[in-house]
Amino acid sequence: MKNIASKLPSEQYEKNFSDLHPPFTQNSAVAEANRCLYCYDSPCMKACPTHIDISTFIKKISTGNLLGSAKTIYESNWVPLTCAKACPVDVLCEGACVYNAKGEKAIEIGRLQRYAIENYFDKGMPALFHKAPKNGKSVGIVGSGPAGLACSAELALLGYEVTIYEANKIPGGLNTWGIAPYKMRREDSLKEVELVKSFGVDLKTEVMIGKTVKVDDLLKKHDAIFLGVGLGESPQLSISGEELSGVVGALDFIEKVKTENWENVHVGKKVAVIGAGNTSIDAATEAKRLGAEQVFIIYRRSDVEMSAYEFEYELAKKDGIVFHFLTSPKRIIGNSFVEGIECLKMKLGEPDIHGRRKPVPILRSEFTIPVDMIIKAIGQETKSSFLSSIPKLTLDDEGCVIVDRTTFQTANPKIFAGGDCINGGKEVVNAAYDGKHAAHGIDKFLSKK
Numbered sequence: 050m051k052n053i054a055s056k057l058p059s060e061q062y063e064k065n066f067s068d069l070h071p072p073f074t075q076n077s078a079v080a081e082a083n084r085c086l087y088c089y090d091s092p093c094m095k096a097c098p099t100h101i102d103i104s105t106f107i108k109k110i111s112t113g114n115l116l117g118s119a120k121t122i123y124e125s126n127w128v129p130l131t132c133a134k135a136c137p138v139d140v141l142c143e144g145a146c147v148y149n150a151k152g153e154k155a156i157e158i159g160r161l162q163r164y165a166i167e168n169y170f171d172k173g174m175p176a177l178f179h180k181a182p183k184n185g186k187s188v189g190i191v192g193s194g195p196a197g198l199a200c201s202a203e204l205a206l207l208g209y210e211v212t213i214y215e216a217n218k219i220p221g222g223l224n225t226w227g228i229a230p231y232k233m234r235r236e237d238s239l240k241e242v243e244l245v246k247s248f249g250v251d252l253k254t255e256v257m258i259g260k261t262v263k264v265d266d267l268l269k270k271h272d273a274i275f276l277g278v279g280l281g282e283s284p285q286l287s288i289s290g291e292e293l294s295g296v297v298g299a300l301d302f303i304e305k306v307k308t309e310n311w312e313n314v315h316v317g318k319k320v321a322v323i324g325a326g327n328t329s330i331d332a333a334t335e336a337k338r339l340g341a342e343q344v345f346i347i348y349r350r351s352d353v354e355m356s357a358y359e360f361e362y363e364l365a366k367k368d369g370i371v372f373h374f375l376t377s378p379k380r381i382i383g384n385s386f387v388e389g390i391e392c393l394k395m396k397l398g399e400p401d402i403h404g405r406r407k408p409v410p411i412l413r414s415e416f417t418i419p420v421d422m423i424i425k426a427i428g429q430e431t432k433s434s435f436l437s438s439i440p441k442l443t444l445d446d447e448g449c450v451i452v453d454r455t456t457f458q459t460a461n462p463k464i465f466a467g468g469d470c471i472n473g474g475k476e477v478v479n480a481a482y483d484g485k486h487a488a489h490g491i492d493k494f495l496s497k498k
């Protein structure tokens with residue numbers, strides 16, 4: 050790369066990537082827990098996709114019963130540390146808190162959950178649940194992201210022999226490799242992996258199903274299979290200059306940032322991020338925190354249509370990210386290295402089939418933004434070529450696996466699926482729900498309940 054952002058002093062990186070929401074002290078946790086009204090209809094619990102009994106775990110914090118609090122949380126969700134730190138709580142549990150309607154600050158549910166779960170790990174993960182006796186059946190789990198982990202934990206406690214096959218060297222899926230370090234570090238994700246392993250789950254890393262092990266062999270080996278393979282790479286922009294040095298995919302860039310050797314991560318001085326979803330915001334704020342002088346987000350629609358959450362947008366603006374709305378990249382300019390991006394101004398036309406107004410180019414509105422790095426963040430492709438190689442599996446038009454939404458069973462009765470590979474990319478908490486409920490679908494299928 051030609052222009053590299055100047056290196057920051059190492060303590061500056063630590064500062065830039067420090068916790069967005071620092072932990073509670075004991076006193077502040079108890080004080081916050083005591084504010085909870087223990088509502089009779091718990092709107093927060095309904096708003097949580099995993100339906101954690103939030104008012105009960107908070108009540109237990111207020112009485113000093115921290116292990117009981119952790120147990121209440123784990124009864125619904127096997128990756129609660131990740132969820133506590135990375136869930137979009139403003140639009141889920143905290144967004145539903147009755148204090149909002151009173152014009153007062155919502156209970157800080159995410160930070161309280163973090164307090165209970167960090168205490169649980171600090172205490173060395175004491176056993177909270179009884180394991181059912183072994184039932185002689187085995188299940189193969191493909192992928193160790195939150196969907197695979199949740200399914201594995203639940204099945205292991207139900208008495209199944211569980212093996213996770215993970216293509217990556219380091220497990221945890223996007224919890225380990227994707228979520229911004231100022232929300233959570235890799236170590237947090239790895240603690241959740243260790244907890245699942247402590248239930249007797251066998252984790253085999255660097256095993257790519259479909260390559261290292263054939264799907265047919267996996268189907269012969271296990272009584273049932275759960276697919277929690279997530280999504281794939283960012284798609285191509287399909288414009289000229291995309292092959293130039295300095296054009297990178299958002300996931301590759303973010304994965305490097307998650308290694309935490311921040312001084313060694315390449316970042317330009319002037320960076321353009323293409324797209325305006327949550328991943329684009331992460332890539333942009335991470336580039337800025339690595340020392341980029343100017344970071345632009347280029348998006349072909351307006352702020353109204355962008356898929357990034359409001360709080361992510363606010364964070365980006367606070368970090369000084371400049372937004373170019375109604376702007377579409379036309380070509381990347383450079384000679385071996387990126388030197389700029391030529392863009393077209395857009396206006397909004399008629400709504401498309403999803404009801405979103407279509408961007409329409411404005412003729413002769415070209416302009417160039419000088420940049421030395423471009424990060425492509427226009428979503429993730431599905432793993433449709435791997436998935437369509439699996440016998441009898443059916444995929445929807447977007448390439449997501451079609452499942453029964455109660456049992457998570459696919460069209461192949463022996464195969465179940467959950468997480469991003471069935472929903473096209475949602476949140477960790479949705480993957481955690483799917484994995485847990487798929488385990489019950491598998492149990493129903495194998496025990497002929």
Ligand SMILES: Cc1cc2nc3c(=O)[nH]c(=O)nc-3n(C[C@H](O)[C@H](O)[C@H](O)COP(=O)(O)OP(=O)(O)OC[C@H]3O[C@@H](n4cnc5c(N)ncnc54)[C@H](O)[C@@H]3O)c2cc1C
Binds near residue numbers: 216259327474
């Ligand atoms: C950059 C980024 C930031 C995000 N930030 C947040 C956030 O702040 N909060 C939030 O709630 N959500 C966030 N998400 C979304 C969240 O990470 C995902 O919804 C969630 O991780 C999906 O879980 P999963 O288990 O379905 O898949 P993944 O987490 O993607 O895990 C899939 C696993 O399967 C493995 N695998 C794939 N194919 C094979 C194979 N053939 N054989 C073996 N193993 C295989 C992969 O290596 C991977 O480990 C973010 C997503 C991205 C991309």
